[in-house]
Each structure stands twice: as C-alpha cells, then as structure tokens.
Amino acid sequence: MTTEEVKKAVKKEKAPVRAQDLTVDPASAQMIERAWDLEIETIFDRAQSMKPCNIGVQGTCCKNCAQGPCRLPLPKGGVEGKDTRKGLCGATAETIAARNFARMVAAGAAAHSDHGRGVAETFLAAARKETHDYHIRDTKKLLEIAPDFGVDITVEGENGEVLDRDIDEIAVEVGEAALGQWGQQQGEVCTVKRAPVPRYELWKKLGVVPRGIDREIVEIMHRTHIGVDQHYENIVEQCSRAAIGDGWGGSMIATDLQDVLFGCPYPIKSSANLGILKADHVNIVIHGHEPLLSEMIVQAAELPEMVQLAKEKGAHGIQLGGICCTANEILMRHGVPLCGDFLQQELAIVTGAVDAMVVDVQCIMENIANVAQCFHTKVITTNPRAKIASGDTIHIEFDEHTAFEDAKKIVRTAIENFPNRSKPVIIPDQKSDLVAGFSYEAINYHLGGTFRASYTPLNDNIINGRIRGIGGVVGCNNARTVHNEGHLTVVKELIKHDVIVLTTGCNAIACAKAGLLTPESAKVFCGPGLAEVCETVGIPPVLHMGSCVDNSRILMAAAEVVKAGGLGNDISDLPAAGSAPEWMSEKAISIGHYFVVSGVYTVFGVTLPVSGAPVFENYLYKELEDIYGGMWDLVADPYEHAHKMIAHIDKKRKALGIDKARERVLFDMAARRDLEAA
Template sequence: MAEETKLKKVVVADKEVKAEKAAKVADPVGASIDIATQQMIRRAQELGIDTVFDRAEAMKPCNIGIQGTCCKNCSMGPCRLPLTKSAGDGPDERKGLCGASANTIAARNFIRMVAGGAAAHSDHGRGVAEVFMAVARGESHDYKIKDVNKLLAIAPHYGVETTVKTDDGQVLDRDVNEIALEVGQKALDEWGKAEGELCYLKRAPQPLYEKWKKAGVLPRNIDREIVEIMHRTHMGVDQDYKNLIKQGTRAALADGWGGSMIATDLQDVLFGTPYPLQSEANLGIMKEDHVNLIIHGHEPILSEMIVAAAQSQEMIDYAKTVGAKGIQLGGICCTGNEILQRHGVPPAGTFLQQELAIITGACDAMVVDIQCVMQNLANVAKCFHTKLITTHRIARMEQENVIHIEFDEHHAMEDAKRIVKMAIDNFQNRKAEVMIPRAKATQIAGFGVESIRYHLGGTFRGDYYTLNDNIINGRIRGIAGVVGCNNARTRHNENHITIVKELIKNDVIVLTTGCNGIACAMEGLLTPETAAVFCGPGLAEVCETVGIPPVLHMGSCVDNSRILLAATEVVKAGGLGNDISDLPAAGSAPEWMSEKAISIGQYFVASGFYTVFGVTFPTTGAPVFQDYLFHELEKIYGGMWDFEIDPIKHAHKMIAHIDKKRKALGIDKARERVLMDMADRMKLSA
C-alpha cells in the first residue's frame, strides 16, 4: 500500500512537472510577426516538439552575463559584477578576485566577441581562398573562374599586374590563370604574412586610412589580430579598456576590410558577381510534390555545386522515378543568401525558422555547413523523415541520426550529387502529414557595388553621381545599412521590419544583408512596387524612376564588405564630404545575436558609421566603458556605437544622425531639381 501511495505521488509529481513545462511555451503570435512562422510554432507545439521559441520562454538570460560583467577567464571565477542602482552614486568599486574592474571585464568580453566573429568570417574567407587556389592550379575541375572582369578589377589591390610588357615594347594581357594564381597566393598570405599590413586597407577613403594609421590600428594580418585578442584577454594581461578596444578594432578591421572582403571578392570571381534577379521568400516556397532540399549555413563552396547538381537533367529525371515532379531547393541564413543572389534559389527562412522548415514534414534533406546551425535540428529531424547532413570538417553534431559527408572541393560535383540523390531517395519516406504554410513573397535581390552603379548611374554615366545628386537635392535623405541576425529574445522580425519601414517612410534608402534581407523579403519590401506604398515621396520618386526597390539586398553576412565599398564609391563620386564619416549614413543590427554582429558593428564604427544595435548590448554593466564606445570612439574614427530597444526610437536615432550630417554638409534644405546640360555634366566628371 505504501509503495502504491509512493507511486501515485511520483505520477502526480511527474504530471505537475509536465504541466509546468507545458505552460512554458511560446505564444505563436507573440513570438513572430510572420504568419508562416506562427503556423509552424503551433504545429510544433501540437506535435510536442520544442523549438527555439519555446526554449526562449523556458530559459531566461543571465542578468549579469547580459550586462557583460561576468568574467570566467580563469578558474577562480566566474566573477560576477552586477550593476546595481547605487553603482553610479560614487566611484565604481566593483572588482573580480584578481582586481579586474567592471570596465576591464566588459572590454575583455566585448573584444572576445569581436575575435569570435572575425574568426568565423575570416575562416570562411580562408576556405574560399583555398578553393580559389585549387582552381587556379587546375586541381579542382568542377569550379572555374566565372567573372574574369572582377578578377582583373581586384588584382591591382594585391599589386598583381594584369598585363605584361614584352622586350619589343608590346603590352599584352597576362594569362587569366597566371593572374588568378598570383591573386590567390597573395590573398592567402593576408591570413599570416610576417610583416606589412592588409592589402585592402587602402581601398578605404584616404582620410579614413590616415585615421587608422594615426590611431595605430592598421591590421598586420588577419590571424595575428585574432590571436592577440585571446592573449590580451588572458588573465593578468591587458587591463586598460581603451587599449583593449584598440586591439578589438584591429581585429574587426581585419574582418571587414580583410577576411570578409576577400571572401566576397573571390566568391564573385569564382561563382559570378551578383546582379538583380527575381525570386521568392518564406516557408511557402517548399512544394509538397517536389523533393525539398534545404541548404543552411554560410559558406557557398558546396551549395554552388548542390545547385548545379539539383538543376542537372540527370537528377531531375531521377527525382521523377520516385514520384516527385522535380527538386525544390531552398536556403536558410547566409548560404541561402549566396545561392539566392547568384541563382535565384528562394530562401525558406531566417535563422529562427531553421527548425520550422523540418516541421513542415516536407523537408527531405537539410544540408548544413558552418555557423548559425542549431544542434536541436538533429532532435527535430528525429521526429520526421528528414536527413540532416553535416558537410564541414569543423562542424559536426554528436547525435547519431546526423549523417556526415565531408565535402572536398577536389571532387565537388561527386559529393553534391551524392547529397542530392540522398534527398531524392528519401522523398518516399515521408511519415508525417505535410503542412507547408502558403505564405511567401516575391523579391528582387542580388544588388552589389557594380549593379548599384549601373542602376543608379545608367550606361551613360555609370557611376554613383546620380545617387549623390539625389541625396544632395533631398529626394533621398540618406543611406542606412540594416543587417544582422534574428534573436529569440525579441519578437521574430518585428524590429527588422519596423525599423526598415520607418526609414524608407522618411526617404532613407536601405542596404541590407543577412537575415534582415530575408526578413524584408518575407515582408514584401524587396520589390520596386513597395516604394509607392511605404516610402516617402522623394525616395518613392527615385525608386519609380530607376526601377529599384527602396531596400537593396546585397547578400550574406560577409557581404557587408559590399556596403563598405558602396560607401567608398559615394565618397569618390563627390559632393558629400571626403570620408565615410561625412556621409548622411547610419548602420543598424535590430535583432543581432551572433558574435559576428559585434565584429561587423566594430568595423562599421571604425569605418566612420554611427551604428545602433537593438535587443541588448553586452556592455550595459560597465557604464564608463560603454560611454567610451558610444561617444569617445567618434573622436577617433568618426563613427560610434549606440543602443536602442524600441524600434521606432531606434530608426529615429539613425534619422537624427543622418540629418546632423546633412546639416554639416550644408544640404539640410531640399533643393529643386536643375536640368543639367552637357557642359554641367562634364564639370561633374572633371
């Protein structure tokens, strides 16, 4: 009888625990503004499958860690230094066991995030450079140089000659493979050369380069700056927050003007420079009667081959033998953006939607490479028939149901076809009811420095003068770079969309990358027709005349380097100052969550951009250090950080900064358009 009573108590307790767990699930409408996402959250909850949205409800963030003042860099810690209400009443006496101040701890943590982000992006770039070298050497026959003009354009930045002078004085074009081999070797050297500085730094406006030189932050090589952060932040080394952020700046610049920029350029040479194309976005791109293969991650080396394999007649015919009408590819995160901008492959969703793609029951395979891949994908895949395939040597999962096919560029197509065939073979194994949301939207993506020059300048002028003209005359108020991740600590996509809509309503043209680009596509903001609905009259007029969306999707996370170069082109076009910091421009990461975002933010700030982050900021527990980031950096680089949770206030902080820069340039009053004759145009070109 006692045992029975004991058993009843255990059962009751178990029910109470289950009831408690059941109560801690996300409200689908509160979790996301996107209808497809809401639908899939409900389905997951009905099936008893937990997602990131539910886990965010069940697990709250550490109040001290979120302030950036928890140090665990030695085993005497973690030392936790919470910011109390009385902390501002007198000198800040908080310190760790070793005596490290809150400012030191926050600065160390901050630049370690820079190191993590810079390492992720730059290692991506290194992988691309290694494949580039293999192609140049003729060792990888599945890839080839697709954009010779881009190769010739970047070669001079590495000091590589594109012509050769013969003994008799003739100037001849060098062999493309010779140029590629030399460019590839010099690009790889950027990660570890023993002396000098990064080649691409001088692509920046001269005044900006001189600021970096004066501040002593010119990166020497990519790996060294990341390693030095880890050394400086070891217990008992650098204990001056100003000196720490100086090294964080070096590493961030090595990312933005180094690893990321190299990755973007070499990818363009290998896979083709993006130009605008039409596609769709959201989970509704999946098709019940097709093999659905979702590609997720950040490195396009494998995904390029998967696209080629899936579009081959051989694989299409094979898919029909198992009863499928074809093969539907979809992307998640930045691998999705890479294959979107070059091939029109539609993204199925953002970072927070990766689990939901499997929960549709229609995902026959999900192929992942590196970065932003949730380990819980394996647990979700167990509930369905989905094959989850990891492909990178540095990114594996412990779960037994995960298949690892290590990708090798030397037999790239063979690996790609194996993966596509695995997805096709799995089509008939679907064991759950398929539920694909209908929600999807049309988008125009694939903008870059080259295509913006063409669309805004036309074949006649072919430059950024037209953009500058319209900023000067006030039709375009300014430029905003709105980028970055999703974060489960805020409502999915709400900050992204609210901020972008507020900016374009106030005539600010938006350049976007990463998950912000996907979010804007899902909302329907990436079509020219958007301008008439959401834009102020000036920006709407420009978009209608030129035929572009008010939000220009420029690619993946590493493609933030395109924004840096676009800003440089605006400076070169003239009339808006001599440096990036003079431009009526601002940056934003509304829903950031990744260390990569901190690295991106720091290189944007160090390049002269006012940069606002949302959701949270990892220095709020160290007010003195945060004030240095938010105010003092502007005196050094012309750019500074800011933080604002409220999306409307966030947007208006950016607009206020843009207006401040317009006033400094003397263009704060709108000007009427003047019809220019040929003589006037020739003066502009002089």
C-alpha cells in the same frame, strides 16, 4: 521540458503564449502552432522558459580563469563615486566588460575570416587547375581586384608595347597573395587601402591597420588572458585592428574571390518564405554560410539523371531552398528561393516536407537534429569544423577536389528519402516576390548604365533631398525579441522617411518575406522622394546586397559614394547610419565594430553586454566618435531605434550644408546657354 511544461512556465511568467505574439511572420506562427500540437520543442519555447543571465547581459561576468566565474553585477541605482567592484585578480568591471567585448570581436572575425580562408584555398586550387569542379568565371572582376593584391595585369613586350598577361597566371598570383593575408606577420592587409584615403590615413595614425588577419585575432585572445591587457581603451584598439582585418580584409577577400569564382551578383528575381517548399517535390534546404558546396548542389540538382531519379521515387521534381546566408549566396547568383531565416530552420523541418537539410558552418542550431528525428528529414553535415552530436545525422564531407561528386551524393540521399515521409506535409501558403543581388558593382551599373555607370545620381539625390540618407540594416534574428518585428519596424520607418536601405543576412530575408525587396513596394512604404527615385531607376527601396560576409559590399558602396563626391571626404561625413535590430551572434559584434571604426554611427537592438561597466559603455557610445567619427549605440525599441538613425543622418546633412530643401528649377534654352557659356 514538455510543451505543456513550457506553456505553464510561460503562463507563470505572464509571457505570451500565442504564436502570433512570438513572430510577425504568419508562416512561422503556423509552424510554431504545429510544433506545439506535435509536442516538438523549438527555440521559441526555450526562449520563454529560460531567461538570460542578468550579469552576463551586463557584460561583467569573467570566466577567463579557474578562480571564477567572477560576477560583478551593477549595484541597484548604478555606481556612485568610485567603483570598487573587482574580480579575484583585481580586474575591474571595465576590464572585464572590455575583455568580453573583445573576445566577441575575435570570435566573429575568426568566423568570417575562416570562411574567407576556405574560399581562398578553393580559389587557388581552381586557379592552379587542381580541381575540375571550380573555374574562374568573372575575369572582369579578377582584373579589377588584381592590382589591390599587388598583381600586374599587363606586361611590357619586347618592343616596349603593353601586353595583357595570361589570365591563369594572374589568377594564381591573386590566389597566393590573398591566402597570404591570413598568415602574414608584418606589413598591412592589402585590401584596407580600398577605404577612402582620409580613413586609411586615420587608421595609420592610430596604429590600427591590421598586419595580418589571423595575427590580430590571436593577439586579442592573448591580451584577454588573465593578467595581460587591463586597460579598456588599449583592448578596444586591438579590437579595431581585428575588426578592420575582418571587414576590410577576410570578409572582403571572401566576397571578391566568390564573385570571381561564381560570378558577380546582378539583380535577379525570386521568392521567399516557407511557402516556397513544394509537397510533390523533393525538398532540399541548404543552410549555413559558405557557398562552395551549395554552388555544386545547385548544379547537381539540375542534372537530368537526378530529376529522373526524383520522378522514379514519386516526386515531380527537385526544389531547392536556402536558410541563412547560404540562402543569400545561392539566391543572388541562381535565383534559388529563400526558405527562411535563422529562427525558421526548425520550422522548415516542422512542415514535414524537407527531405534533407544540408548544413555547413555558422548559425546552425544543434536542435535541428532533434526536430528532424520527429520527421523523416535527413540532416547532412558537410564541414569538418561543424558536426552535430545530437540526433541521427549524416556526414558527407566537402572537399574542393571532389565537390561535384559530394554534391551528387547529397542530392541522391535526399531523393531516396522522399518516399519515407512520416507525417502529413503542411506547408504555409506565404511566400513573397523579391529582387536580390545588388552588389556595389550592380548599383553602379543600375544608376548609370553601361557607359555612364556611376554613384553620382545617388549622391545628387541625397544632396537635393529626395533621398535623405543611407541606412545599412543587417544582422541576425534573436529569440529574445518578437521574430522579425525589429527588422521590419526599423526598415519601414527608414524608407518612410526617404532613407534608402542596404541590407544583408537575415535582415534581408525578413525584408524579402515582407515584400520590401520589390520596386513596387516603394509606392506603398516609401516617402515621396525615395519613391520617386525608386520608380525612376527601377529599384526596390531596400537593396539586397548578399550574405553577412557581404557587409564588405556595403563598405565598398560607402567608399564609392565618397569617391563620387559632394558628400564629404570620408565615410564619417556621409548622411548614413548602420543597424542590427535583432543581432545575436558574435559575428555581429565584429561587423558592428568595423563599421564604427570605418566612421559609421551603428545602432544595435535587443541588448549590448556593456551596461554593467558604465565607463566602458560611455567610451563605446560617445568617446569613440571623437576618435573614429563613428560610435556604438543601443536602442531596444525599434521605432526609437530608427529615429535615432534618422536624427544622425539629419545631423550629417546639416554638417554638409544640405539640410535645406532645394527647389526644382526647370531650365529653358536660354538658361542652358548661360550654363554652357559659363
């Protein structure tokens, strides 16, 4: 479809035609306009000309066998009395919707867990000294996590004294134990015991502790085959096992091992948006989700020989930028600026400045290869799981044993492409400062320093009311909504009402572009209580915690808040809520479900494919709270979305007895002496 046909389709549907109506980001709007001028089709055009399937949106289309697809639309006016809708095999709407939901959990958990498996394999290769490109950098974190994997960090000496074990031996045993979590068939995924004790005991009672990461994903696929599991509650039970195996298993292990290999993130300054690109530099955009190769690309781009080659080709230097979660990974460890989020990947190429876009896995649009053909940009795939058939792509396969050589080849390819720029370079001016890299360890340090590191100051300020509660706002972009509008409306509304926000993924990038990841933003956007805390501690009101696999950091932060005391005994007691305002990927469903079964009220925007099965929908939106203490919700309007989160936080504050404002009391010396005497 040509751009003119798209515009006609848009006009016919009475949909917006101005770029400003498709995104709240001025840089993106400018590049959409340029794409229109050059008659280059992007996802924004396709979203206007292609409407979603009504039955698919309801979650009641089944194509799990060749007798279908069986389509069970919800009757106008809803179901009155007994629901007689059935597929050819007799599957009800509830069974079909539950199976579809479960398969999304399985795919999302598989994506994150396969990411973790790759990290574990590289970690083990580094520990065994089978690769010279990767090394154990954060030995402190290695020693912290080793006991969780059943690995001793000390040994008894000949005279009964306690001796430190060799760090390389510990690393090998941790790597072997970590990799074993994927394939084990019995027992428990060991890292689930990091959850608060009441939560872990609840999971055991319900029988949803995952036995092995891969096993639970495979079992979902078996159960949702035709003629197997036909009870939506039983299907969701298996979803819970697989989702816990993702959040408290594969994703958490990936985060741990990445921190040990590359260093645990601590706050770092950088910038975000398409304006980080430089017309007089070789621009390399790294896109995807796995940091294994991108870490090597960062090192390769800094080599004097590469900088010299770039100058020989007419450039002033090399500029790296990131898109999606690989962006978040290299940002929080190296300060590499964020080029953009999921919906900006085509638009980055439209600037004409990108000499190479290097991709690994997940959230990579096939159409980037088509857009790249309109420019000089080289699209370089690097993972055997993710090749692109469209366009003229280059495949340089990542191997942990030759990673640095692979990275140098990629950087050299980009440099040599610099003189081939075929269209004028137009880079938007927009870029914003940011502070990122708030791992749960960094938050712990930031609140108390080296000697008094603790979550207690956070808990104290929640109890005294300066901070109303905690919002975890995460997730993708979705072209069915106005780009970044949902993200920013929800986050701004939360911090305006004194809710501190923890963010990952493309929500983090949206917040970065809007200037919300700086301490200075607290005075502009926050309520008085949160603003005071941010100013005192020196943190932004929105804490960047990493990539989407790093949602496990939010789980650990929640567990640390519980451990610090004063806010209940389990995650479900906390004045906290989760949100994915613009979700689009199956990973988001797995993430959402592991937050729900961890006890978190979790609100999604856009849509949730369960509306065609009202009994199943009610089970997710209401009944799960009685089982897990957390539940799903869907609120498309971002303002209402934020206020449902705030209402839930207030409900939890009331249950804890901290819903009343507390007066500040200035203690004189007599009062202090009375306290000490008591």
